[in-house]
Amino acid sequence: MSTNRRDFLRKAAIGTAGITIGGSAMSMSAKSYSRVIGANDRLQVALMGCGRRVGAYYNAIKDKNNNVDLAYICDVMQSQRERVAKHLEGKVTGKAALLNDIREAFADKDVDAVFNATPDHWHAPGTWLAMEAGKHVYIEKPCSHSPREGELLVAFQKKFGKVVQMGNQQRSSNESIEIIKDIHSGVIGDVYRAVAFYSNTRGVTPVPKKAPVPQGLDWDLWQGPAPREEYRHDTWDYNWHWYGWKWGTAETGNNATHELDIARWALQVDYPEHVNVQAAKRHYLDDGWEMYDTMDATFRFPENKIIVWDGKSRNGYPTYGSDRGTIIYGSEGSVFVNREGYKLFDRGGKLVRDSKSTSGEAGTALGGGGGMTDNHIVNFFDNIRGKSNILNSPIDMGAKSQMLTHYANIGYRIGKSFDVDTENGHIYDRDAMKLWDREYEPGWEPKL
Numbered sequence: 001m002s003t004n005r006r007d008f009l010r011k012a013a014i015g016t017a018g019i020t021i022g023g024s025a026m027s028m029s030a031k032s033y034s035r036v037i038g039a040n041d042r043l044q045v046a047l048m049g050c051g052r053r054v055g056a057y058y059n060a061i062k063d064k065n066n067n068v069d070l071a072y073i074c075d076v077m078q079s080q081r082e083r084v085a086k087h088l089e090g091k092v093t094g095k096a097a098l099l100n101d102i103r104e105a106f107a108d109k110d111v112d113a114v115f116n117a118t119p120d121h122w123h124a125p126g127t128w129l130a131m132e133a134g135k136h137v138y139i140e141k142p143c144s145h146s147p148r149e150g151e152l153l154v155a156f157q158k159k160f161g162k163v164v165q166m167g168n169q170q171r172s173s174n175e176s177i178e179i180i181k182d183i184h185s186g187v188i189g190d191v192y193r194a195v196a197f198y199s200n201t202r203g204v205t206p207v208p209k210k211a212p213v214p215q216g217l218d219w220d221l222w223q224g225p226a227p228r229e230e231y232r233h234d235t236w237d238y239n240w241h242w243y244g245w246k247w248g249t250a251e252t253g254n255n256a257t258h259e260l261d262i263a264r265w266a267l268q269v270d271y272p273e274h275v276n277v278q279a280a281k282r283h284y285l286d287d288g289w290e291m292y293d294t295m296d297a298t299f300r301f302p303e304n305k306i307i308v309w310d311g312k313s314r315n316g317y318p319t320y321g322s323d324r325g326t327i328i329y330g331s332e333g334s335v336f337v338n339r340e341g342y343k344l345f346d347r348g349g350k351l352v353r354d355s356k357s358t359s360g361e362a363g364t365a366l367g368g369g370g371g372m373t374d375n376h377i378v379n380f381f382d383n384i385r386g387k388s389n390i391l392n393s394p395i396d397m398g399a400k401s402q403m404l405t406h407y408a409n410i411g412y413r414i415g416k417s418f419d420v421d422t423e424n425g426h427i428y429d430r431d432a433m434k435l436w437d438r439e440y441e442p443g444w445e446p447k448l
Contacts, residue, residue, distance in 0.1 A: 039385050043068045044094070046105040046135075048126060049117035050075035050084045052238070053140060056370075057115055060377035062092050068381070069094030072105040077236065078216030100218055102126065106133035113163075113384060116140060119240055120254075121247045121438075124149035125225040127164065128156040128446060136384050138377065140167040142253040143398050147406045147425070148437040150399035152446050157395050159448065165380040165391055166398030168261045170339060172376035175357045176262065179335055179342040183266050187344065188330030191267050193306045196259035198251070198324045201316040205242050207288040208232035225444040242289040245413075246439075250291040251313045252405040255324070261393075261401035262326040262337060263307045270400055271425040272299040272307075275418055277411030283314040297408040302422055309408060339372065400425070410435045 045061065045068050047054055060066055070092045075081040081098045088096075097105075105111055106129060113136040116126045124144045127137045143166045144150040157164050170176050183191060211233035213219045219231050226246045241248040248254070264270075279295035293313040300306055310319065320327060325338030333352070336343045341356040359371030382388035403425050410432050411417060418429035427433050440446075 039387050040067070041385060043112045043381060043384065044071040044110050045069070045113045045115065046072035046074060046102070046111050047084065047115050047117070048074050048102045048105070048130075049115075049119075049122070049140075050077075050080040051117065051119075053117040054084055054115075055087075056373045057117075057377065058088065058091075059374050060381075061088070063374075064093075066378060066381055068092075070096045071108070071111050072097050072099050072102075074099040074102045074105060076100060076218040076222045077214070101221060103129070106130055106135065109134070111135055113138065113380070119222075119247055120249045121145050121226045122224050124153055125444060125446070127153060128448075131156050131160040131162045131164070134160070134162075136163040136380070138165050138167060138380050139395070139398075141257040141398075141402070142249050142405060143395060143402050144406070145249060145253075146436065146438040147403055147410075149446075150402055150406070152448060154396045154399055155448055163380065163383045163391060164395040165376065165383070166393040166395055166402075167373075167376065168258050168393050168398060168401065169372040169376040170258055170262060171265075171392040172379055173339065173357060173359060173372045174375075175341045175355050176337055178355065179337055179344065180262075180266055182344075183328060183330070183335060184268065187333070188328070188335060189332030189347075191328055191330045192304065193308070193329040194263035194267055195308045195310060195320070195327045195329075196256065196263045197310040197312075197320055197326075198255050198259060199312045199316050199318060200255075200314070200323065202293070202313050204284050204287045205239055205289040206234050207286075208235055208239070208243055223441065225440050227439055227441050239288070242291055244290050248291075249405065250409055250412075251293065251311055252295060252297075252309070252408045253402075256309055256311055256405050256408065257402060259324060259326045260307065260309060260404045261398070263328070264401050264404065266326070266328045266335075266337075267301070267305050267307065269301040269305055269307070271403065271422045272301050272407070272420050273422055274300040275407045275411050275420060276300075277408050277417070279408075279412040292412055295408060295412065297411065299404055299407065307404070309404075339370075 061068055061070055071094055073081050073084050073096050085098055099105055114130045116123060116137055116139045118126055120142055123139055123142060127139045130137045143153060209232060210230055213231045217236055222236055235243055241254055277297045279292035281289060281292055282294040295311040297309040322338055325336060328335045333347050334345045343351060344353040346352050379392045383391045413435060414431045418427050418432050420427055
């Protein structure tokens with residue numbers, strides 16, 4: 001690692017502070033080390049976004065078997081990047097620089113990979129900027145803020161050839177991999193239907209009011225690709241999910257991604273033929289939550305296959321015996337699968353097999369994390385190094401699953417059902433296609 005370059009970047013970065021949080025840095029300079037990633041190379045990684053999700057990366061970064069240095073800790077809120085540095089001090093290797101602006105890390109040619117855990121509106125732009133700079137990316141769900149961004153991510157990945165793993169970590173669950181393989185081999189006959197669900201007890205959301213920008217927050221950079229507006233109280237810290245469509249993707253983008261991905265994986269389907277959505281705000285009608293909090297969506301696919309989404313953000317009734325999961329129906333039986341494992345039933349409803357997960361992955365808890373995420377990150381690292389050529393959730397696969405959440409949100413926003421082109425995923429309805437792309441702050445538009 002080039003010490004001079006690292007020192008230069010520490011001094012040049014906006015709001016940057018350096019902190020040693022582990023052992024010695026790499027002894028090789030950038031000039032003597034080609035940075036062509038091999039099976040035993042030490043990876044230089046950057047954390048982009050230090051909110052609730054960042055803790056899920058700690059185990060993988062601390063694990064010496066993964067052979068990584070933490071090069072940068074970046075967040076637009078000073079207290080968050082400082083908190084992460086404190087958490088990791090002495091527990092990981094590398095000399096991490098604390099950054100306000102992730103583009104400083106992108107400019108460092110020694111950085112190999114970026115973990116993108118920013119708010120939704122930053123996910124796709126942050127990822128394609130990283131790819132343009134030559135970085136591999138672990139991108140959290142939702143991978144895109146609009147259908148068009150999903151298309152763009154796939155195009156950017158093909159152009160730059162980088163490893164891009166979407167953070168739908170159940171794809172790396174040993175139990176999920178096992179039962180999906182069995183489903184594809186016919187263990188429950190011909191699969192025809194899946195019900196994906198989520199139940200939570202989210203409470204009152206404050207009505208946002210104009211307020212001073214919190215101390216230490218770069219509000220302009222937090223907005224990044226999104227059109228500018230004045231700061232409103234409590235926006236930056238999680239509640240941006242529910243304050244309109246500039247930043248968030250509602251609960252469907254926030255959580256349905258995981259279960260709908262399992263459903264699509266099990267049924268081996270791509271784009272639906274028809275989408276029908278019923279959704280509304282049902283709870284705390286006078287609070288600041290601006291989107292639906294309850295949704296039923298039906299996606300009809302070729303060969304008469306159906307996926308149903310049952311999302312309840314503010315009603316914790318365990319309709320299906322769990323707070324989240326997916327039920328897959330076949331001609332000869334059924335499967336219930338979630339992060340805790342799976343249950344296989346015959347057509348008569350008798351339990352045939354029960355496999356419990358040992359990963360300890362969180363369910364509806366904010367932030368999440370656990371063994372599935374650890375496995376998912378190791379899979380990401382192994383593909384960067386060429387130790388594996390099977391990426392568990394490559395961006396082209398992730399973008400198709402994400403498209404289902406966009407269809408659901410679009411259906412809610414236009415208030416009607418619509419047909420879809422099963423070849424390319426585009427919607428035939430003109431009103432729906434007006435929402436295919438998003439509005440960007442001038443200067444932030446994608447350039448491909």
